[in-house]
Amino acid sequence: MKPLTRILAGIALSAAGLAHGAHAADLPDPSRFTPCVAELKSGATARGVSGSGYERLTASLQPDLKVLDFLDYQPEFRTPIWDYLSGLVDDERVADGQAMLRQWGDTLNAVAARYKVDPATVVAVWGVESNFGRNFGSRPLLTSLATLSCYGRRQAYFRGEFFDALKIVDAGDVKAEQMVGSWAGAFGHTQFMPSTFLRLAVDFDGDGRRDLVGSVPDALASTANFLRKAGWREDEVWGYEVRLPAGFDASSAGRRNKQPLSAWAARGLKRSDGSPLAGDGNAGLLLPAGPKGPAFLVFRNFDAIYGYNAAESYALAIAHLSDRLRGGGAFTTPWPTDDAGLSRAERRELQVLLAARGHAIGAIDGMLGDASRAAIRVEQQRLGHTVDGRAGQKLLKALKENR
Template sequence: MRIPVAALLALGALTAPASVSASDLSACVPGLRAKALSEGISAATFDANVPQVEADPKLLELLDRQPEFSTPIWDYLAGLVDEERVSDGKAMLAAHADTLARVEAAYGVDPETVVAVWGVESDYGKVFGKRPLLQSLTTLSCMGRRQSFFRGELMATLRIIQAGDVAPEKLVGSWAGAFGHTQFMPSTYRRIAVDFDGDGRRDLVDSIPDALASTANYLKRSGWRERQPWGYEVKLPDGYAGSGGRRNRKPLSSWQAEGIRRVDGVAIALPADTPTALLLPAGREGPAFLVFKNFDAIYSYNAAESYALAISHLSDRLRGRGPLVTPWPTDDPGLSRAERRELQTLLLARGHDIGEVDGIIGTSTRAAIKQEQARLGQAPADGRGGRRILEALRAEAPPADVTPAEGVPAPAVGMP
């Protein structure tokens, strides 16, 4: 389970220094060297890359913070499946149509699903992450929990370097070690990445064809079924008291016998015995979904139902389908990235020192939101960037004696 870097940045994960010292790292490196040599990694490769690494003190906090599990589903999806990402995704479908057609012919995965993974994982290559893999994986190999797992990822990274597929300086990504357009972990790269452009290297950083084909190969090997849907949003019958869950599989006909139908009324064109699960990510009052084998393939990419729903829903939007029909059961829905930038602009106009307008609801932005919530009498004053605080700030003019930061336009009262 890892965090897609685009999601991490969009949501603004909290960070705090942890106790990591250079001496701790230096004491650990000889053991890593012995492991590398025993696994066929040359001394030259190890010595040129690992001993120079400095510990990253923020990683242990990030290790215990997963936005897929700690963020309300309506916030998580609002930032990942917004009109901006849908529009950009459709542009990517057009720009790479020939490559995607060849990928589909080779692996049986439709272009919309492949591009949806690309969009959620790195915002179509705009956000790879900034942490050097060698630094992150060496630190996590020596401190915190799951050291054995991260040592395996470090060894896989050294093999990528030794093979000459990707240069060390280009191996930057998420804090946990995922890298490239579709954010493969190094061990996943070793098993599944393909050289689709035929240049003799499996390059997920500088080769979009390699990245897209590798993603399709991953899904195929995870059980993807060609030309079958991931699932559908459905309507529950009045008074439905049943339970859901991805592992609670029953034949499709069983769910239909309980009165569950597609929310658009269209019949589900699958065999009656198709193994099917019902997802209720926000309970019976929120959107509900019947999901099939292809949802499991997407889930395997990053083991969180909210993540798999983001990929699945974005793929539907890229096919031209609309937003979810059933509203989330909240009076304070989540914000798109454009709305988050607007919220930050409104906060800057009120004199809050939150840095640049980037759509990332990080520590400074949350602190400013909390102050404004308290001033406006909103409870709880928890620093969450939702629609309620945005609309409240839209509705009032900013203080007359506050000038927005340079390069940030003053917001209009009632800004749409």
Template sequence: MLRIVLPAMLLLAAAPAVAQSDFRACLSGLRGSVTAKGVSTATFDAATRGLEPDMKVVEFLNDQPEFKTPIWDYLAALVDEERVADGKAMLRQWSSALAAAEQRFGVDRYTIVAVWGVESDFGKAIGKRPLVQSLATLSCYGRRQAYFRTEFAATMTILERGDVDPGHLTGSWAGAFGHTQFMPSTFLRLAVDNDGDGRRDVVDSVPDALGSTANYLARSGWTKGGTWGFEVRLPPGFNASLVGRGKKRGFDQWAKLGVRRADGRAMPEGGAAGLIAPAGLSGPAFLVTRNFDAIYAYNAAESYALAIAHLSDRLRGGGPFVTPWPTNDRGLSRAERRELQALLLRKGYDIGAPDGAIGTKTRQAIADVQRQLGAEQDGRASLSVLTALRGGR
């Protein structure tokens, strides 16, 4: 994870002076290196004319929130009934584009749409920061400048080739953009034209974004027709040392160890899988295959890959996990989070509009409510807090 280099207040205080004295010189250096790679001076100058640094992205680079999200909270928000319903609507709306992606790359439509849902809520949360400004700033200030200079140069190449409308090239603070949040260098390697217009546009063309996502997964080792895995039940006294995504063994070997599918079906006759237990042996456990590893490659976190895998199953018509998470205070769906925020606003907390995103202000307000309740002040958006707020309407 990213670690802070300078104290935040010092960084904020110094940023304007640093930006005024150094940014133009840095841009000049970037201009030389980018144009040496084949980008025209006209493209570079048009993209950077009047450009000022956005020092907020350096804050984001250096920020390490102390709040850690339990996996049951993480999945409760990412795989809720709202996202499942929206995903099924997207499956119907974009069936032709998804069929083309399936045919071309061998990745099933449910997984493609699940990535789309988790990455940008089906295009509703693509990101609003101009990539050129963000990546130019990160190329000149803070840590990992070499990495961000590579992404900045890739962004200039995208503009040179004309794949994406320059006015629509916005994304996250770190430069991920489009419906399924590609980094610019990833775009150059793996984006495809799935709508036949001669351009690779993951921002304004949903078919291109879906096809590009399928290509990413295929290139990451996706096996056509295979499963990502499934939930399992572990026998009493199961050896915890066998847990690990990389500790793969045949399904028949898992069966001999007493591992059973949670849905009661028989184990596959061939193939291998590793075992993950994100909340320990007392919570849900899963056998995961190379297809899970391909999802993991998209964003190297098992909780992230599990969210996509589970959402893909829900889009196929599957249900929630059989084994409950080891908590007596479950996480909240996005609808419940919005309700919680609305109740906090009603109590006078200044947290902004209810959007279901639990940021610093919302957590601080929750912690204050917990203080009044005599509960642990962890700022967690949980059912117990929502229930307490409902009772105090």
């Protein structure tokens, strides 16, 4: 899950992408990589990368064609919202986030004073993006971005990010060996794309470098700067859960379809605790699972979070986690499913049960990768469940009962 990478879904194929990779996603030719990288030098130097720096940083690059498999995989859009949120906003992450609020309280207060973004929201981004610095991603950025610059779709976009990543290293802000992250090029504590780094990263600890990998203060301040530039308003909340009246016509729902609170109140909406809507401002009605699931009125600050990673489920995870860090509870309305998602602790429990049944799933880490999902399908088949590789409460319960 990484800032700004999801907006790639709307970027059209470029002429360069057509020329260099119209069929590469199907049949990538590794021998094309070295000449492609050589051809990119002029573009990099035009963006401010030194010629010697380009040669030094690209001399040993080899393509990682596996990243092409991720181009069209977007978990924010493919995963049921109750699964997506259950793994991102759980008791474990709330406890860790509250510990970070205490540990970095002075820094966060200084960040809030300068950028006018509250500590809980900044820490929520940190928690979702890298689990508070525990998971930066493992792919070398220059390798991934060079590969995506030479193969597949969206080559023009990735070439820009490749050039900017080279510029960051060439300038000395971050060392090349520290530039590891997501398949698409996001890196650091709060997973900035290289272009975002160059626009919005700040040196908050005063050491002369903008370092989102080795400096927590720089990362937290840069995140707040991003949100401020995205339109964050200090005196507003992101939104809140609401109740819909019986028979509500949901055709006017949508984050962008903002209406005065008075208009929503006139249509029978109330706060989740039953109290009436109050105050001024315009809000959109967000129904991430349709009118039978939790409903939210969202304000301008929700849009600012959405700008960090263009998926409503992602923005809701950040917003909800920030509320939980302030002491808020779970949503009042349950998700419209009879098989809720699993927290990370429950996913680890499921993996232990799968391993005990002889499945080779690798590390017990709560990350349900291909091996875990293959094991899940085997057990679903055995239990007579729908075979879809999904981990839910029903499967966990069944395996616990059949140890």
